[in-house]
Amino acid sequence: MLEAAEKKPRDTREKILAVAEAAVLAKGFASTSIEELIAAVGITKSGFFYHFKDKGELAKAMMLRYIEQDTKVLNDIFQRGDELHDDPLHGFLVGLKLFAEMFANLPEAHPGCLAASFCYQDQLFNGEIRDLNAASVLAWRKRFRERLELIAKTYPPKQPVDFEALADMAASSVEGGLILGRLLKDQTILPRQILLYRDLVRATFASD
Amino acid sequence: MLEAAEKKPRDTREKILAVAEAAVLAKGFASTSIEELIAAVGITKSGFFYHFKDKGELAKAMMLRYIEQDTKVLNDIFQRGDELHDDPLHGFLVGLKLFAEMFANLPEAHPGCLAASFCYQDQLFNGEIRDLNAASVLAWRKRFRERLELIAKTYPPKQPVDFEALADMAASSVEGGLILGRLLKDQTILPRQILLYRDLVRATFASD
DNA sequence: GACCTACTGTACCACGGGTACAGTTGCGCA
DNA sequence: TGCGCAACTGTACCCGTGGTACAGTAGGTC
Numbered sequence: 350m351l352e353a354a355e356k357k358p359r360d361t362r363e364k365i366l367a368v369a370e371a372a373v374l375a376k377g378f379a380s381t382s383i384e385e386l387i388a389a390v391g392i393t394k395s396g397f398f399y400h401f402k403d404k405g406e407l408a409k410a411m412m413l414r415y416i417e418q419d420t421k422v423l424n425d426i427f428q429r430g431d432e433l434h435d436d437p438l439h440g441f442l443v444g445l446k447l448f449a450e451m452f453a454n455l456p457e458a459h460p461g462c463l464a465a466s467f468c469y470q471d472q473l474f475n476g477e478i479r480d481l482n483a484a485s486v487l488a489w490r491k492r493f494r495e496r497l498e499l500i501a502k503t504y505p506p507k508q509p510v511d512f513e514a515l516a517d518m519a520a521s522s523v524e525g526g527l528i529l530g531r532l533l534k535d536q537t538i539l540p541r542q543i544l545l546y547r548d549l550v551r552a553t554f555a556s557d
Numbered sequence: 558m559l560e561a562a563e564k565k566p567r568d569t570r571e572k573i574l575a576v577a578e579a580a581v582l583a584k585g586f587a588s589t590s591i592e593e594l595i596a597a598v599g600i601t602k603s604g605f606f607y608h609f610k611d612k613g614e615l616a617k618a619m620m621l622r623y624i625e626q627d628t629k630v631l632n633d634i635f636q637r638g639d640e641l642h643d644d645p646l647h648g649f650l651v652g653l654k655l656f657a658e659m660f661a662n663l664p665e666a667h668p669g670c671l672a673a674s675f676c677y678q679d680q681l682f683n684g685e686i687r688d689l690n691a692a693s694v695l696a697w698r699k700r701f702r703e704r705l706e707l708i709a710k711t712y713p714p715k716q717p718v719d720f721e722a723l724a725d726m727a728a729s730s731v732e733g734g735l736i737l738g739r740l741l742k743d744q745t746i747l748p749r750q751i752l753l754y755r756d757l758v759r760a761t762f763a764s765d
Numbered sequence: 766g767a768c769c770t771a772c773t774g775t776a777c778c779a780c781g782g783g784t785a786c787a788g789t790t791g792c793g794c795a
Numbered sequence: 796t797g798c799g800c801a802a803c804t805g806t807a808c809c810c811g812t813g814g815t816a817c818a819g820t821a822g823g824t825c
Contacts, residue, residue, distance in 0.1 A: 361802080377678035379588035382781060394783090396803050404782075461677060465736050469674045470585035479740075486740045514749035521733025521750050528673050528732045529725055532694045541722035542729050549753065552760040569771080590812060602814090604772050611814075 362400045364390045366414050369407060374461040378408060378470055408467070409478050415463040416485045423492065426451065438500045438554055445547040449540040452526075458536050465524050489520040497550075504554040515553065522546045570608045572598045574622050577615060582669040586616060586678055616675070617686050623671040624693045631700065634659065646708045646762055653755040657748040660734075666744050673732050697728040705758075712762040723761065730754045 368389045372381040383404065387397050401407045430444025452459060464482050471479055493516035501510070526539030576597045580589040591612065595605050609615040638652025660667060672690050679687055701724035709718070734747030 374677070376680040377585045377587050379585055380678070380681055383783090384781065392802095393804055395786095395805075398783085399801090399803060464740065465673070466677045468736050468740050469582070469669060469677055470588070471739070472584040473588055483740050483742075486737055511749055511753065514746070514753050517737055517746060518730075518733070518750060518753055521730060521737055521746075522726075523733070524736045525726070525729025525731070525733035528676050529694055529729055531679070532672065532676050532691050534691075538722070538725060538729075541719055542726060545719065545722050545726055545757065549757040549760070552757070591814085592812065600771095601773055603774075603817095606814085607770090607772060 361390060361392060361396070362410075365392075365397065365400060365407070366411055369411055370415065370463060371460060373411065374463065374466055377466065378473055405475060405478075408474055409481070411463060412467065412478055412481045412485075416481065416488075419485065420488065422451075423489075427492075427496075436503070437496065438504055438551075441496055441500060442547055442551060445543060445550070449543040449547070452543065453537065453540040455536065458530065458534070459527060459539065461527055461531060462524060465527065486520060490516050493517075493519045500554055506553055508553075510553055515550070518546055518549070569598060569600060569604070570618075573600075573605065573608060573615070574619055577619055578623065578671060579668060581619065582671065582674055585674065586612075586681055613683060613686075616682055617689070619671060620675065620686055620689045620693075624689065624696075627693065628696065630659075631697075635700075635704075644711070645704065646712055646759075649704055649708060650755055650759060653751060653758070657751040657755070660751065661745065661748040663744065666738065666742070667735060667747065669739060670732060670735055673735065694728060698724050701725075701727045708762055714761055716761075718761055723758070726754055726757070 365386055368386055369381060372385065383394065383397055387394055401410065426447050427441070427444040430442075430447055431440040433443050434440040464485055467474060467478065467482055471482075490513065494512055497510075497512050497516055501512070522542045522545070523539065526542035529542075530536060530538040573594055576594050577589060580593065591602065591605055595602055609618065634655050635649070635652040638650075638655055639648040641651050642648040672693055675682060675686065675690055679690075698721065702720055705718075705720050705724055709720070730750045730753070731747065734750035737750075738744060738746040
């Protein structure tokens with residue numbers, strides 16, 4: 350009876366999450382109605398509540414999905430950077446360049462960061478989701494901080510450096526660049542912010 | 558009959574806007590109910606709709622109020638910076654330091670940026686509000702870009718510089734710093750991001 | 766005493782989140 | 796061949812909130 354035999358288990362759940370992410374990034378979580386999600390996916394309300402016991406569970410699943418995708422992208426990009434360069438500093442700089450290029454080459458504007466969206470509506474969510482969100486930022490901090498300190502072993506900076514802040518600035522540049530890019534409808538803003546961050550990293554460890 | 562004779566015209570309107578801003582930054586615009594605003598201010602629903610014909614007009618008034626306050630703060634800070642230093646570069650660097658200190662010395666965590674909050678819910682608003690929001694970012698860009706180009710006349714940078722991106726990075730650092738600060742509940746993140754931006758500006762025009 | 770500003774009071778509707786639960790369909794498996 | 800399970804559908808219903816509509820009123824000003 351079904352014209353599509355390609356249906357896999359969990360497929361619907363994934364579709365709901367994808368549609369929900371796009372909607373939340375455009376309108377916020379509260380104004381994303383379950384009604385519109387089921388209409389877009391082509392299921393009924395009962396179908397939705399089969400997958401998620403309430404809207405809060407949807408939020409949690411969205412966050413987990415986002416963090417997973419995010420981690421994978423970062424891993425890929427910076428691994429490729431390191432493959433192109435043995436040196437910790439130059440591998441990192443190549444990684445940052447690849448990162449900027451990835452955003453520059455997106456077919457359309459980046460829809461935004463779910464962590465930022467949730468952050469500006471955090472009273473809607475329970476502590477579990479806020480903790481997930483904080484953990485994802487700490488993962489960025491750890492990743493970049495460890496790299497920066499590794500670089501500092503080979504290239505000791507002449508000035509004292511706030512490594513934590515410099516690590517955070519990677520995430521901060523992305524968040525800031527996404528917001529400005531959206532507000533001005535200019536896709537070039539985000540990659541250029543990342544390249545400026547790259548300039549700062551290079552200047553921090555400059556050997557001249 | 559009224560125990561308070563201190564009531565001034567427009568006072569209620571201002572109270573509504575202040576309460577609404579705090580609520581929107583905590584929960585988002587959509588989930589900020591008119592009900593809770595009037596409860597906090599102590600008026601009735603009819604009183605609310607006397608001041609704003611609908612929720613959209615409230616949003617517009619919030620945005621206008623936010624932009625006005627924002628402009629005033631920036632003017633004050635960077636004017637003081639320039640009073641302390643004649644040189645365009647060093648006046649700017651002092652201004653950035655004052656800016657960072659302002660955030661560091663806030664009695665409690667900065668509640669967030671209304672422009673960012675609206676940005677992540679922009680489908681809720683009409684074009685007028687989105688235009689206001691974009692204009693406020695362009696005002697930051699213009700302010701910082703003009704200053705950077707002025708500095709470049711005295712301190713020509715040795716490397717080519719993306720002045721637009723470097724100007725945008727001021728706003729971007731604030732937006733990014735606010736988000737990270739909120740997510741990690743750490744008030745020091747934002748001022749430290751601004752100080753890193755200051756480092757980048759200094760390095761860009763370094764004469765050594 | 767007329768007029769204006771800044772409200773109050775009352776009544777009402779539509780929509781969406783959420784609950785409850787019974788029924789159905791197709792697939793894997795014994 | 797039939798059993799059970801995952802993944803739904805169908806129906807019915809409650810309630811809170813945004814939003815509309817509009818009439819009334821208290822206090823100050825000219």
